[in-house]
Amino acid sequence: MPTKFIELAGEINTGMPMYVIHKLAEALNNNCKSIRGSKICVLGVAYKKDVSDIRESPALDIIHLLEEKGANVSYHDPHVPAFQHEGMEMVGVTDLDLALRLADCVVIVTDHSAYDWSLITAYTSTIVDTRHVAK
Secondary structure (H helix, E strand, C coil), X not given: CHHHHHHHHHHHHHHHHHHHHHHXXXXXXXXXXXXXXXXXXXXXXXXXXXXXXXXXXXHHHXXXXXXXXXXXXXXXXXXXXXXXXXXXEEECCXXXXXXXXXXXXXXXXXXXXXXXXXXXXXXXCCEEECCCCCC
């Protein structure tokens, strides 16, 4: 019986990046935009809050999926200035304020303590908040 719960949890976790993409598409559609060609800024690529480990991070799958759908993806993570993963290399944005202003949508994936959530919500009109930290 316990292995069924473990398997189910694994299935749910595996499906979450697609769920986030669906929510992002809905948010963009509400602004008459599509994923293709939109500027998407992902906040946090680390697996957990306030660490630099990206192994098993859902942000990596989300970025891959967004790029496959034609989005112009950038990211910011105070603990991960650059990364390489499965043939993808990215360097994080250094000017977060500018990246937020230019983004059509911001996706909050990792809720690092360094982020000022009131500032992020002030600069961003469309947010997909997977951590429930933006007011």
